[in-house]
Amino acid sequence: MTAFKINxxxxxxxxxxxxxxxGLEDSWIVRNVLKEEFEDxxxxxxxxxxxxxxxxxxxxxxxxIYICQKYLRKGNERDIYLDILHELIHVxxxxxxxxxxxxxxxxxxxxxxxxxxxxxxxxxxxxxxxxEEILEYLTVPWENREKILELAKRLNVL
Ligand SMILES: [Zn+2]
Numbered sequence: 001m002t003a004f005k006i007n008x009x010x011x012x013x014x015x016x017x018x019x020x021x022x023g024l025e026d027s028w029i030v031r032n033v034l035k036e037e038f039e040d041x042x043x044x045x046x047x048x049x050x051x052x053x054x055x056x057x058x059x060x061x062x063x064x065i066y067i068c069q070k071y072l073r074k075g076n077e078r079d080i081y082l083d084i085l086h087e088l089i090h091v092x093x094x095x096x097x098x099x100x101x102x103x104x105x106x107x108x109x110x111x112x113x114x115x116x117x118x119x120x121x122x123x124x125x126x127x128x129x130x131x132e133e134i135l136e137y138l139t140v141p142w143e144n145r146e147k148i149l150e151l152a153k154r155l156n157v158l
Contacts, residue, residue: 001127002026004081008073015047020067021084028123029085037092045091056083058090060100065091078127082120082137089116107140108147114154121155131157 003023010020017024024030030038046064049072056067065087072080090100093112100112107113117138124134134157139148152158 001078001081004077006072006077006080010049010069010072012049012051012069014064015049017042017045017047020047020049020072024084024088027081027085028126029089029119033119034088034092037095038088041088041091045088055079056087058087058094058100060094063091063094078129079137082124085123086116086120089119106147107143108151114151117151117155121157 001023003026005022007020007022024038034041046062048059048064048066049069050066051070052066052068053070054068055071055075056065058065065084075083090112093115094100098112102110102112105111121134121138124137129137135148135152138152138155138157139145143151149158
């Protein structure tokens with residue numbers, strides 16, 4: 001994560017990955033999971049900085065990544081690092097035709113989320129994050145505690 005940089009001052013609009021982030025090449029996820037697909041994403045994946053109160057997500061209409069401007073400006077660097085890598089896994093899933101918002105599953109049980117978190121947790125462990133820190137990272141306001149704990153168990157965090 002040492003080479004990771006966030007261009008926090010960007011205005012709302014559409015950007016390429018490298019205009020917003022640098023240093024992702026050194027991540028475990030790019031080196032071991034995305035590999036050459038990341039080169040393709042750098043050319044084709046759009047990042048849209050928008051005004052919203054959340055974090056980031058992949059839009060299933062076109063596979064672009066939306067980031068809330070406030071989060072980009074003020075979010076914790078490590079959280080943003082893990083989040084963008086998590087979203088890049090979703091871009092990869094989207095490119096393969098997965099339904100990223102499959103309503104048959106709750107958030108923490110959705111196969112696309114479990115897979116993305118599996119890789120994100122591996123990245124987090126490599127950053128030296130403790131179980132408690134990873135559990136805190138997995139906690140999101142839209143999913144209940146019980147489901148988050150189940151997810152953590154499924155990911156071998158607990
Ligand atoms: Zn996700």
